[in-house]
Amino acid sequence: MQQRAIQTRHAILxxxxxxxxxxxxxxxxxxxxxxxxxVNKQRLYANFKNKAGLFAxxxxxxxxxxxxxxxxxxxxxxxxxxRLTKLILDCYVSLHTRxxxxxxxxxxxxxxxxxxxxxxxxxxxxxxxxxxxxxxxGQKSGHFLKNVPFEGFIFNLLAxxxxxxxxxLTLKQSTGLDCxxxxxxxxxxxxxxxxxxxxxx
Amino acid sequence: MQQRAIQTRHAILxxxxxxxxxxxxxxxxxxxxxxxxxVNKQRLYANFKNKAGLFAxxxxxxxxxxxxxxxxxxxxxxxxxxRLTKLILDCYVSLHTRxxxxxxxxxxxxxxxxxxxxxxxxxxxxxxxxxxxxxxxGQKSGHFLKNVPFEGFIFNLLAxxxxxxxxxLTLKQSTGLDCxxxxxxxxxxxxxxxxxxxxxx
Amino acid sequence: MQQRAIQTRHAILxxxxxxxxxxxxxxxxxxxxxxxxxVNKQRLYANFKNKAGLFAxxxxxxxxxxxxxxxxxxxxxxxxxxRLTKLILDCYVSLHTRxxxxxxxxxxxxxxxxxxxxxxxxxxxxxxxxxxxxxxxGQKSGHFLKNVPFEGFIFNLLAxxxxxxxxxLTLKQSTGLDCxxxxxxxxxxxxxxxxxxxxxx
Amino acid sequence: MQQRAIQTRHAILxxxxxxxxxxxxxxxxxxxxxxxxxVNKQRLYANFKNKAGLFAxxxxxxxxxxxxxxxxxxxxxxxxxxRLTKLILDCYVSLHTRxxxxxxxxxxxxxxxxxxxxxxxxxxxxxxxxxxxxxxxGQKSGHFLKNVPFEGFIFNLLAxxxxxxxxxLTLKQSTGLDCxxxxxxxxxxxxxxxxxxxxxx
DNA sequence: TATGAATGAGAATTCATTCAT
DNA sequence: CATGAATGAATTCTCATTCAT
Numbered sequence: 001m002q003q004r005a006i007q008t009r010h011a012i013l014x015x016x017x018x019x020x021x022x023x024x025x026x027x028x029x030x031x032x033x034x035x036x037x038x039v040n041k042q043r044l045y046a047n048f049k050n051k052a053g054l055f056a057x058x059x060x061x062x063x064x065x066x067x068x069x070x071x072x073x074x075x076x077x078x079x080x081x082x083r084l085t086k087l088i089l090d091c092y093v094s095l096h097t098r099x100x101x102x103x104x105x106x107x108x109x110x111x112x113x114x115x116x117x118x119x120x121x122x123x124x125x126x127x128x129x130x131x132x133x134x135x136x137x138g139q140k141s142g143h144f145l146k147n148v149p150f151e152g153f154i155f156n157l158l159a160x161x162x163x164x165x166x167x168x169l170t171l172k173q174s175t176g177l178d179c180x181x182x183x184x185x186x187x188x189x190x191x192x193x194x195x196x197x198x199x200x201x
Numbered sequence: 202m203q204q205r206a207i208q209t210r211h212a213i214l215x216x217x218x219x220x221x222x223x224x225x226x227x228x229x230x231x232x233x234x235x236x237x238x239x240v241n242k243q244r245l246y247a248n249f250k251n252k253a254g255l256f257a258x259x260x261x262x263x264x265x266x267x268x269x270x271x272x273x274x275x276x277x278x279x280x281x282x283x284r285l286t287k288l289i290l291d292c293y294v295s296l297h298t299r300x301x302x303x304x305x306x307x308x309x310x311x312x313x314x315x316x317x318x319x320x321x322x323x324x325x326x327x328x329x330x331x332x333x334x335x336x337x338x339g340q341k342s343g344h345f346l347k348n349v350p351f352e353g354f355i356f357n358l359l360a361x362x363x364x365x366x367x368x369x370l371t372l373k374q375s376t377g378l379d380c381x382x383x384x385x386x387x388x389x390x391x392x393x394x395x396x397x398x399x400x401x402x
Numbered sequence: 403m404q405q406r407a408i409q410t411r412h413a414i415l416x417x418x419x420x421x422x423x424x425x426x427x428x429x430x431x432x433x434x435x436x437x438x439x440x441v442n443k444q445r446l447y448a449n450f451k452n453k454a455g456l457f458a459x460x461x462x463x464x465x466x467x468x469x470x471x472x473x474x475x476x477x478x479x480x481x482x483x484x485r486l487t488k489l490i491l492d493c494y495v496s497l498h499t500r501x502x503x504x505x506x507x508x509x510x511x512x513x514x515x516x517x518x519x520x521x522x523x524x525x526x527x528x529x530x531x532x533x534x535x536x537x538x539x540g541q542k543s544g545h546f547l548k549n550v551p552f553e554g555f556i557f558n559l560l561a562x563x564x565x566x567x568x569x570x571l572t573l574k575q576s577t578g579l580d581c582x583x584x585x586x587x588x589x590x591x592x593x594x595x596x597x598x599x600x601x602x603x
Numbered sequence: 604m605q606q607r608a609i610q611t612r613h614a615i616l617x618x619x620x621x622x623x624x625x626x627x628x629x630x631x632x633x634x635x636x637x638x639x640x641x642v643n644k645q646r647l648y649a650n651f652k653n654k655a656g657l658f659a660x661x662x663x664x665x666x667x668x669x670x671x672x673x674x675x676x677x678x679x680x681x682x683x684x685x686r687l688t689k690l691i692l693d694c695y696v697s698l699h700t701r702x703x704x705x706x707x708x709x710x711x712x713x714x715x716x717x718x719x720x721x722x723x724x725x726x727x728x729x730x731x732x733x734x735x736x737x738x739x740x741g742q743k744s745g746h747f748l749k750n751v752p753f754e755g756f757i758f759n760l761l762a763x764x765x766x767x768x769x770x771x772l773t774l775k776q777s778t779g780l781d782c783x784x785x786x787x788x789x790x791x792x793x794x795x796x797x798x799x800x801x802x803x804x
Numbered sequence: 805t806a807t808g809a810a811t812g813a814g815a816a817t818t819c820a821t822t823c824a825t
Numbered sequence: 826c827a828t829g830a831a832t833g834a835a836t837t838c839t840c841a842t843t844c845a846t
Contacts, residue, residue, distance in 0.1 A: 163356075566762070571713050571717035648843080
């Protein structure tokens, strides 16, 4: 692929990421993406076959980017076990905050039936594998509950970090909690961490 | 309003609820809604001004319905405090399972900036107020952590119950967890309940 | 269907007949048809589902019209047996001359694989049945060859009449024969009739 | 022209012949032709100016090829006069069967007003001249009708052989005759030959 | 000569909305 | 109140052709 083509492809992907993230698959307009990318509409079809293909490519790119960010969790070691809950939670909250496309695309994808994300399976495996090992070590050393499997632990953290950013708007309306404000987030995160601590008292 | 007109309005709302829930605002088709409702398209415009108006009306109706369902939580009393976590979680999971429109519309709404749900604020206040009273009572009686405010407690439950159904599809792909299966849900819920229990050991 | 809708439908069909006949399925433009018919493009889709549906409808209409014209052959009786060859040939040549859409649509259809004409089978049966009866009577009365079945007889006439008009242009270039000129047609038709006569000498 | 360039040109022509024959001028795709030929699209424009030019070139090539095939008719001699009808008919039917591009391109050309084939006039003259001599010899020797000129004779054969293959699809639908089947073709050809024989009885 | 990248005009089809009865 | 007919602006996607290397 020529240099120019690579640039074009990147421009399209960038524009598409924004547009799809903002408006979802159906709401996004191919014309808008092309215009935003500053390329001819046809380039889009030549590169990605069609709108769905482009969406899938965007999904893949975003997931890949995210996986890279997530990798910092791989650096956690045995010594971090006592603070593991907080470290993981902070990582995910930060990640969702800095990359709103992530939760947004996830949300669109789930709403639209997961049609486009097939074939993305297992992208974040290594991180989860690593965390599982640490968690199970922590169970043995008495830092985590023996009767709570890793799945239950990580699931709670994933849910909380995602929900905190994704449902900000309606959450504010129904509960009054404004998760846009850092101090509110801090309170909620601390609450979660405290609740998940072994030395609950 | 005549009897017939009321029926028409109801038929439209019911069809629109299904269609919007399934495909979101942009994906939903006015023609489909009218056809599904068995009425002429013009009826739709006479009743709801336009597509956006109809969406707002659906949102309002769904939220009202849900608030009614949620009211069963008002029946909880002091005696239920020991099992409060489980009771609330089960209630929300069940609610999301039986009424997928709820999380779906919430998701659309959050993605689209909460444009349509303005003015729906405070609809579920009484329930939260009631639960807060029970929780704080529980804190005093030693059932809940003193340093975890009600907001943190309920937030965790809301997040987990929502996430479990809303992110089923991508969750399965990224973690392998299939939350469609009741046994998986049970495991996750139990894990959450165990983690949030005071008598953690 | 309302009066207005009927008019619309007719206008579309008329315009489509011209356009498809002139340019074939692929060459014809939906926009052109709609413009020519003086209606909104969408009317076309509401009435005929899509371009292919419209083409099929046109084919059906043309075949029906033609069948009506062909019916004059049903008036032939026993007394016409001696001149049967000439009468049939003249009828078909005249028909193809007056309704060029017929051979043209046939030609497009054959070129494009007959996709659109499925379900038109048997439309001209009654005429062929009638002619077969006359021909077989003529065989017994010695007007036609005993060892030439009706199929062979009618096939020759169909071929000649069709070819004469359909292949005018290339025929002129390759043989010099200009079938546009009535006198040339007359010569060719007479030749065919003479060749097909029993009393060949 | 270099060896390589000649190969390219041939590859394009071969691919174009297939594509145009199958889908006609409008239905054919330049991309498909280039891909099928295994060359860059630009090669196509460098060699043939544009799509129409390529079509004309294909037409010319096909007609030339066909003329070559037709030349076997030049081998016919006086001794073949008694079976002349059958020999010519068989030759043309065989030719149309083996080279469907021929009738197809003829058909497209006639439908589209003969725009592309101008300048191809007289390509098959020598064959027709030869056959005319044989036929007129046969008329004198009593093998053919004195009052049927050569034009009438050859026209009937051209029409029948062309129609048999070109109108197969619609013919089957309107008459039930399936000219794809060799036995049906045989029956029809025999019928034609019998009808055109002098010794009609 | 040869090629991958790029384009603008246009192709079919769909949609939310309004008109006329 | 109710409906079938109608519309114009989009929307996705394609095509023949040209550019730049």
